[in-house]
Amino acid sequence: MSIEKNEIKVDGFGMVPCQSDNSNNYEIIKRYTLTNKTKSYVRLITWGAGVQSISVPNAKGILGDVVLGFNDIQGYLSNRFIGRTFGYETRRVFNDIISVNKRKLLSSTDDNSQEIFNDKSFDNVNWNSHILDNQVVMSHLSDNENKGKTLTQIKYSWTDENELHVNIRATSTRSSSVDVTNCYLLNLAGHGTGCEELKKHVITLNANECKRMDDKINFKDKNILKYVHRKNMFDLENIILLNKKRLYMIPDGGYNHFFTDNEFLNNNYYRFNARILHPPTGRFVEVYSNQPGFHFYTGHDLPNFQKINNQQRKMYGKDGILYDRYGGFMVSPSCYHQVLDYNNNFLNTLNPGSVYHHNMTLKFGVKTYK
Template sequence: MVHLAEQHFGTFNNEPVRKFTWSTDTGFSVSVISYGAIIQSIKVPAKNGEIKDVVLGFDTIEDYVTKNARFFGSTIGRCANRIRGGTFQLDGVTYQLAKNNGENHLHGGIVGFNKVNWNSTVDGTKVIFSYYSKDGEEGYPGDMIANVIYEVVDNSLLVEFLAVTHKKTIINMTNHSYFNLAGHDAGADGLYDHIITVNADRVTETSADNIPTGRLLKVGGTPFDLRAPVRLGDVLVLHERLFDHNFCVSPTGEELNFVSRVVHPSSGRYLQVYSNQPGVQVYTSYFLPAPQDQPIVGKQGTPYHRHAAFCLETQVYPDAVNHPHFPTVILKPGDVYRHKVRYEFGVTN
């Protein structure tokens, strides 16, 4: 049985921020907030029954507004990941986006979908967030209506991203949750013990500033070969900056392709991800503060440092609009952008 409750989570720009929490009889629960359409908490029982919150984040709206430069739990849009030079062309017209990652555009710009308070409605056990993005916002063409639909079924969180536009534009939404199945407060020691599998035989090659070159590289014989289970610590001790790469998901013939399985053996908690998107950004939070630096202070005063968590951001490939042979991010009037992802949690025996 799934129960859905609503709470007040403060205010943003004099508007109420709403918090919605699903809870199940097994102890599994998920909380989302209307600001940034953010996943604020996911609590999962271990094999010994201990319940832990397994996503990084904050306890107050003030902290999300002032501290969330690393996008904890955020809905990302219009376009996730990087766009080279912050520029692209559609039908011969050049569009200049905000440059907020050196000379490049990242995660929707300076004020992306993660920094607005979404309208919210409840439909049974679904929460539907909606946002009207105006033509020219952050440089993107077209008036756009975007939706994020959250629902909990059994021990799974289902997310659907939808968008329509009145003018040809680009769209590549995702969720940027940081997971640590040992608990959000377990840090790098907890992360290193995770065992990861990713259903991908290629990655997008990138330049020094993480922009795709256009080449797709086979993972065989490289640290990117996660087709068989790999302990994260065994990879990260040799390659500290791995991972922050787009993996090209191998199709399985299902509506939602199997993307990844991550297991934390000592707690027994696991996460399996399924999606209809062609790629997934695997990221192990290298760009959180180094151990010797001032941490980001998160929930319950927890210090978040480098390698505190992993991300599995289902998406179209980065900078796809500038690589015609990549899957497309172009959305035309009359078409509907639809991105589905399922986060399935459980425990091993």
């Protein structure tokens, strides 16, 4: 891994009202551009500790931005779930009372009010940031009435081999369920190429079990640690084309599932999660992490502009491009999704005095064809 010749530039990305006081002052959203010796670059923003852009070459050496996002801060304020960092219970949590060390936490009001990422203390804030050697370090102290104070630090580095390394650490003053991860949509053909190019991607996932992200868990189920596995739709250990037929055979029209490997030992070791290839451009990305699983999503909740109505708002991304359904995919490493022990405590509970650590790498490359 080489980052010695990398260049880091910082500029302003917009302004938001100060969140630390009731004054009329504003604070600046910073953007960091990390460029390596091949001129490939990553752009980070301090709003939500997010990734705004990743520009990598195709088989012809032409750089292309492969991350869905927006040109200014207003785009991120209007579209919450694009390119952010999320924490605590980072997936849908249903009704019932969850206890963390005998402390009761109400997850949701009823079955019909499912909320994704229902805590805004990570993604809807401006993180502190600075440059440390060839890394960008972002940190944030969140204060939650039920969960206590959680200090989170994220280090980003971009290598000459086009590898984005993300190192996350967190500590808490109270026992809390913590699962911090990056969530951004990729399209290896280019961020604005849409569903037609997404369906040309070829995927390989290192997993042998999976579960829908919105499945309800029966807390009294003795097999609570077991996941659903359907070979026809979810056997992705082999190379699979992400075509229209496969997407439409999935309930709800696309993947929104947590995949895991039941041979996972512990989080002291990196493991291969997924490899996604776009044959027409030759671009591929491999995802590695020290987590037991990952969320794989194919963007079917993005607005479908062919069936747009008054209730659906069009989403215009970078360069004014209209983002459509199936416009991108996401591989987001995380802890076991919504799995609780027999005392209804989350398995990813962070206790005072302990340190949460999550390491992940996105390795971009080019496959050439003779």
